[in-house]
Amino acid sequence: MSDSKVLGVLILARHGDRQGFYQSPTSYTPTATKITPLGNREEFLLGQYLRARYLNASSPTFISNVNASIVDPNQVLVRADAGGEGGVILQSAMSLTQGLFPADADYNTTLANGTTVQGPLDGYQYVSIESVEPNNDISLEGWTSCSAFDKSTQEFYQSPEFKQKATESQSFLSQLARFLDGRPVTLDNMWNIFDFMNVRNIHDQEFHNNLPPTFLQQARHLANYHEYGVFSDKELNGIGNIAFRTTIPSVVKNLNSIANDTDPLKFVYYATAYKPFLSLFNMTGVAQMNPDLAGIVNYAGTVALEVRQLADSSKVVRFNFKNGTEDTYKRYPFMGSSSGEVPLEQFIQHLQPAAINSTADWCTVCGNDKDRGCGALALAASQAQESIHQKISPVGAGVLGAGLTLFVAIVMLLVLSFLGLVAFGKKGKRRSIGSVTSYEKA
Structure with missing residues (x-):
């Protein structure tokens, strides 16, 4: 399967070196920490490595039809978890994108009077980063405030x-x-x-x-055993896999976009903690086929899911992993494929049944009725039920049972839309803060 071209790539990358950090061993509630200069450098070097691999026209893994010099926001999507290690992860994303799209003299504009103005710092490029706030969007941090996950951890x-x-x-x-x-x-x-x-x-x-x-x-060795036991599950849709289950909808959406010839998206980068890696390794069979990966990834460790087009025009996903800045990408067998490639459709069909597709789904799976939007959902459902019970007689209720379900759903959506708590996955407005983009609901 070597005769293929890279249509695009989805990167999952852990943050760089940071100061000490504590998280509850039962609920994984975190404390604050800070990135170090070493951590920023690790991420910058990772960005340079990814640039050399995917944005260098002479590289065999060059992404076809990508603008490799000046960042095109339609071709590049960056999302960073702003939760427990939020400052560390956001700053890691900033450093990585500096290495990925360095200053370029062509980042300039010519004014009406004929003057050419170059961007500051010799053409420094400000790559937009979507800051994913866990209280508004659960996709990159689904394990906190989840009682079902806490119970699973205790059972382990x-x-x-x-x-x-x-x-x-x-x-x-x-x-x-x-x-x-x-x-x-x-x-x-x-x-x-x-x-x-x-x-x-x-x-x-x-x-x-x-x-x-x-x-x-x-x-x-003991920490690897501990963390893989917590963030994996024997069942694909088990609660132990929640760290990646919440990410599946956006992963599927973005892989499909990359594979779509009419969609400009080429490069997707998720800046995360280490937890989603463990669930991903477990859910795709990578850890079972490569037991050395059943553990914590190093700082700046990355997975690259390459979307490739074969000679017969079919699309496949290739699984690559590098465990830190001193490592290089290696192709790993996964989902029973010794080649390290599986058809894109098969990859998606394997993961989709385990996806947590909305905040409402997450609230149900986690047994949460008060945090991270779940309280608004519970209130909307309660108010809708109360309204219906007041207006419909017992006889009418029996006739309109099916209609009640639809009505409740509509009321819930209207309330959530008003509160700005509609399930994740909806495209929001971008608000630039330096080189970071705050993610606001539309």
């Missing part, structure tokens, strides 16, 4: 397998206590343990010199 911690792993690792964990500044040394807190060690190992010379050589690797 109570499973015989997890308890056995905790017993097996107790001897090693007991040796970590002196390095953790009083943090709980338990397997269910393993992500926080590893993240603390990893951040200190990168930024604290004394810690780095005193940490035994194998300890970080051993801690990462």
Whole structure:
């Protein structure tokens, strides 16, 4: 399947290096953190790497018919999770796009008086970034405020397998206590343990010199087990896969757009945390076929879903992954295909049944009736039901049962439209803030 051309690509990229970060091991409620200069550099280098691969006309993976010099907003879509690690992820996206579309002297305009004016900073390009606020759009962060997910996490911690792993690792964990500044040394807190060690190992010379050589690797092994167990599920539509299930609708939409000859979209980039990677690896069978991927991706790790057209004009998706800036893309087998390519239609048909397609769906799946728009949905449904009960007799209610459902749906949509809480996926207005685009409902 090597005789193919790249029509476009969808990138899923983790943020760059940051300061210490804590998240609840039961609900994954996060605390604030900040990106570091190293993190910005990692993302900038990733942007340069992606440019060399997809926007260089001499590259075998050059995207056909893309404007590689001056960014065309119709060809490029960038979305960044502005949730738990929002500042880190947004700034990572800024740095990556600087490497992807660097300053260009051709970014200029000629005025009516004949004067040519170049963009500032030698033609610096401001690539629009859609800031995805979790309270308004659940597509990039579906796991927080989700009681069903919290329950699933607790059940994982109570499973015989997890308890056995905790017993097996107790001897090693007991040796970590002196390095953790009083943090709980338990397997269910393993992500926080590893993240603390990893951040200190990168930024604290004394810690780095005193940490035994194998300890970080051993801690990462346990953190990989922990996180993959939380953010995966045996069932495709299981709650453990929620980190990617909420992203599926936009992924499907954008892959179809890339494959459509009449649609200008060529390059899509989602800036995210590490969680969606784990669910994606599980749902596509990548982790099952490549067990080394069943774990946390490194800073600036990326998946590239390339949409390719074969000689017979059929469209396929190729799965590529690079685990950080020091790695290079490798093609991985997935969904039972040893070639690392599957037909686009098959890829979409595989994922769509597990998609969470709206805020209302998410509220139902998560059992949430108050947060992130769910309260407005519940109120609209309650008010609509009350209104109908007041106006229709018991006999009439039996006749109009089917009509009631439609009426309730219409009332809910009108209320949500008024409140600005209609389900994600609707195109909004873009409001520029520096190089970031705030995402407002239309």
